[in-house]
Amino acid sequence: MVTMVSVEEVIKLLKGMEGSQQVFKLDDRSRLKLIEIENSVKGSLGITCRNLGVEECLKRQHVVVVIKDKRFRPPPEPTVLLVADDDVIIGKEIFPHDRDQYKDDENVLFLSEDFIVFLDKKPKSKECFMMPPVSFPEVSRLPGTRNVTSCSPSPPGDMFVRAMHDLPDDPLLASILIGYDDT
Numbered sequence: 001m002v003t004m005v006s007v008e009e010v011i012k013l014l015k016g017m018e019g020s021q022q023v024f025k026l027d028d029r030s031r032l033k034l035i036e037i038e039n040s041v042k043g044s045l046g047i048t049c050r051n052l053g054v055e056e057c058l059k060r061q062h063v064v065v066v067i068k069d070k071r072f073r074p075p076p077e078p079t080v081l082l083v084a085d086d087d088v089i090i091g092k093e094i095f096p097h098d099r100d101q102y103k104d105d106e107n108v109l110f111l112s113e114d115f116i117v118f119l120d121k122k123p124k125s126k127e128c129f130m131m132p133p134v135s136f137p138e139v140s141r142l143p144g145t146r147n148v149t150s151c152s153p154s155p156p157g158d159m160f161v162r163a164m165h166d167l168p169d170d171p172l173l174a175s176i177l178i179g180y181d182d183t
Contacts, residue, residue, distance in 0.1 A: 004144035004182055007062050013138060014064060014178070019072030021173060022165060026063040030164055034058065034157055041154045049129045053079070053151025053177075056133040060147060060179030065161055067175050076137065079152055080115070081130045084123030091117040136178050148180040 007025055014023045026034070038054045057063060066072070074095055082091030093115055094102065102108045107120040136150040153161060153175060161175045162168070 005142045007064065010062070010064055010139060010142065010145075010178075010180070013142065014066050017066075017072065017138070019069045020066055021069055022065075022067040022167060024065055024165060026065050026161075026177065030161070031058050031063065033160060034153065037157045037160055038154055041156060047082075047127050047129055049131070049154070051131040051151065051154055051157075053131045053133040053149065054153055054157065056149050057151045057177045057179035060149065061181045063177055063179045065175055065177055067162065067165075067167060067173055069173055072176075075134050075150075077132070077134050079131060079134055081132055082117065082127055083130050084121075084127045085125050088121060088123070089118070090121040090123055090127065091115065139178055139180055144183050145180045146183050148178070150176055150178045152176055 011023045011025065014020055034054065035058060038051045041049050041051070078093040080093040081089050084090050091111070095114070099113070102110075102116055107118055109117045109119055111117055131151060131154075133149040133151055136148050139145055139150075140148040152158070158175045159169055161177075162173070167173070
């Protein structure tokens with residue numbers, strides 16, 4: 001028999017992670033407002049945005065919010081992709097430990113030190129910035145959790161989540177949503 005983990009136990013785990021400043025469960029009313037906010041986000045330079053991570057996360061039974069600082073561990077996968085033509089990845093966020101892998105590649109253009117574009121991928125249709133669902137191993141390892149996913153909300157979504165708990169709009173902090181279902 002699988003032991004179920006309570007939301008309180010998930011919150012306790014997340015509060016114990018280095019860089020975690022505040023942790024709380026997202027209520028149903030806030031979920032609806034967050035969907036509305038994310039659906040209204042517009043991209044820059046004529047490139048649209050889709051936060052698939054938030055869409056997937058909010059489908060889960062439980063959603064917990066972590067307000068974090070820079071000491072929080074980095075995500076295990078890229079959190080921003082530039083996609084086109086039925087999900088062909090033409091650009092992505094990279095992490096410091098990935099830079100050397102791409103620095104001498106003539107088919108890679110660094111738009112910044114943490115975002116690259118693949119020059120050999122020529123889109124046939126319009127591009128879209130996508131924020132994909134990202135794994136969250138610490139919660140996935142807990143007994144009784146399944147379909148665990150995490151994401152970063154857009155800047156307006158982040159401001160909304162912080163405002164729910166009277167937290168300041170501090171550029172040194174960011175929010176993460178972690179969604180999961182019971183087994």
